[in-house]
Amino acid sequence: MATATTYGARAHARAQEGSRTEAMPVVPAGAWPAPPCEAGHLVWAETVAAGNYTHKVLARGTELRLTDLRGDACAHLLLYAADRPWERLNVADTVKVQWNAYLGEGQLLLSDQGRVLASLVADTSGRHDTLCGTSTLVRNTQRYGDGTPQSASPAGRELFKLAAAKNGLEPRDLPPSLSFFQGVEVRDDGSLDFTGSAGPGGSVTLRAEQDVTVLLANVPHPADPRTEYVSTPLEVLAWRAAATAPGDPLWEATPEGRRAFLNTAEFLAARGIA
Amino acid sequence: MKTVVPARAAWSAVVRTGETLTVTDLHGNQAVDFLVYDAHDTTVRYSAPDTIHAQGNLFLTTGSVLMSNEHTPLMTVVADEVGRHDTVGGACSKESNTLRYGHHTWSQHACVDNFLAEGAKYGLGKRDLVSNINWYMNVPVEKDGTLGIVDGISAPGLTLTLRAECDVLVLVSNCPQINNPCNGFEPTAVEMTIEASGATG
Numbered sequence: 001m002a003t004a005t006t007y008g009a010r011a012h013a014r015a016q017e018g019s020r021t022e023a024m025p026v027v028p029a030g031a032w033p034a035p036p037c038e039a040g041h042l043v044w045a046e047t048v049a050a051g052n053y054t055h056k057v058l059a060r061g062t063e064l065r066l067t068d069l070r071g072d073a074c075a076h077l078l079l080y081a082a083d084r085p086w087e088r089l090n091v092a093d094t095v096k097v098q099w100n101a102y103l104g105e106g107q108l109l110l111s112d113q114g115r116v117l118a119s120l121v122a123d124t125s126g127r128h129d130t131l132c133g134t135s136t137l138v139r140n141t142q143r144y145g146d147g148t149p150q151s152a153s154p155a156g157r158e159l160f161k162l163a164a165a166k167n168g169l170e171p172r173d174l175p176p177s178l179s180f181f182q183g184v185e186v187r188d189d190g191s192l193d194f195t196g197s198a199g200p201g202g203s204v205t206l207r208a209e210q211d212v213t214v215l216l217a218n219v220p221h222p223a224d225p226r227t228e229y230v231s232t233p234l235e236v237l238a239w240r241a242a243a244t245a246p247g248d249p250l251w252e253a254t255p256e257g258r259r260a261f262l263n264t265a266e267f268l269a270a271r272g273i274a
Numbered sequence: 275m276k277t278v279v280p281a282r283a284a285w286s287a288v289v290r291t292g293e294t295l296t297v298t299d300l301h302g303n304q305a306v307d308f309l310v311y312d313a314h315d316t317t318v319r320y321s322a323p324d325t326i327h328a329q330g331n332l333f334l335t336t337g338s339v340l341m342s343n344e345h346t347p348l349m350t351v352v353a354d355e356v357g358r359h360d361t362v363g364g365a366c367s368k369e370s371n372t373l374r375y376g377h378h379t380w381s382q383h384a385c386v387d388n389f390l391a392e393g394a395k396y397g398l399g400k401r402d403l404v405s406n407i408n409w410y411m412n413v414p415v416e417k418d419g420t421l422g423i424v425d426g427i428s429a430p431g432l433t434l435t436l437r438a439e440c441d442v443l444v445l446v447s448n449c450p451q452i453n454n455p456c457n458g459f460e461p462t463a464v465e466m467t468i469e470a471s472g473a474t475g
Contacts, residue, residue, distance in 0.1 A: 114372050192330050
């Protein structure tokens with residue numbers, strides 16, 4: 001197709017519509033084949049490329065399923081209260097308040113305001129991490145030769161900076177993150193064992209308990225001992241569902257969690273939201 | 275320069291490259307919540323995950339390097355008479371206290387308030403608070419991932435010394451928590467000593 005003229009260039013660009021690649025957002029999400037929810041409820045359907053990032057604002061009650069398609073995805077996650085980003089994921093409170101260093105079904109992702117941002121409602125992987133955060137430009141440059149976003153070995157923090165910027169946030173808004181699908185275990189002396197992945201097909205499902213801004217970077221775990229940069233695509237699906245309500249077993253699972261849900265409900269009621 | 279930081283109080287200082295900061299646990303088992311920033315660019319600040327990942331261990335002691343969020347060294351632990359300090363538990367806050375103990379604790383003073391008040395003197399705000407170090411606090415992790423703040427292993431007069439690897443701003447909250455063993459349920463004073471490079475005290 002001739003692109004020497006404006007008409008040819010326009011026709012050439014428009015002819016790309018409908019192209020498919022392995023890693024891309026599907027818009028509208030309802031066009032995703034075989035959605036895991038009622039027809040019409042899917043709101044986000046995307047495959048995030050290895051070494052790439054994505055972001056979205058999700059309404060309270062949305063369920064978000066992350067799937068490690070081929071066994072070498074690592075989903076680095078940050079959460080913020082949508083439109084109030086000064087309330088954000090606090091990894092220290094998340095592990096301290098719940099008396100547990102590991103993530104799994106039933107854990108809550110807590111904000112610094114004593115409230116629930118999201119709950120972890122399903123987990124078929126069990127290999128996650130709250131301790132090592134994400135990778136950096138300095139470290140990836142040492143390990144892989146480069147860590148810039150456009151390189152073959154982007155660092156998670158560099159991708160988070162871009163995702164944050166697109167939501168009006170700056171590097172100082174990036175607190176410690178957590179990661180799914182590549183795990184770490186703590187020995188008695190405080191040293192860490194990298195457990196790696198549970199294999200292809202593992203998934204976790206989060207439920208948004210407030211309106212949240214989600215930042216996701218799919219890059220190798222910083223403690224991954226392999227010398228090469230190994231990363232594979234991450235599937236992201238989200239659908240309309242219901243937030244956790246009083247009487248739900250999750251609401252009552254622990255005293256700390258119950259008070260976190262109560263604080264969240266109180267906050268939403270005062271704002272006239274729920 | 276020696277300063278006694280009273281029980282429950284905040285403190286801050288700029289420590290220049292090569293200078294050392296010695297923290298003395300005057301009465302024993304006093305958690306000292308600690309944040310450190312590049313003094314010339316406070317967007318570069320202590321990162322618990324980078325520090326944990328860089329040394330492959332949750333506990334800090336002699337030789338541990340406090341890494342920034344850009345994976346650069348901020349300070350190094352050059353001497354430690356205790357052997358174990360916490361990187362995981364973060365600061366107490368009025369908000370997290372409502373989850374950990376109950377809403378009756380809301381009126382109590384907490385570390386996040388100390389950090390906000392002290393940080394404001396340097397233009398730092400809530401966005402600038404990240405997971406901090408707790409010197410002298412003992413947080414073991416069990417096989418199943420269970421972790422918690424338990425009785426300390428420090429004692430009156432024990433010290434640790436940090437060397438600044440660049441000009442750093444240090445914020446301290448001398449933890450006011452009275453609901454867990456981090457302070458033996460009774461906050462006490464600590465002492466901060468800044469010395470020039472090569473000084474022997």
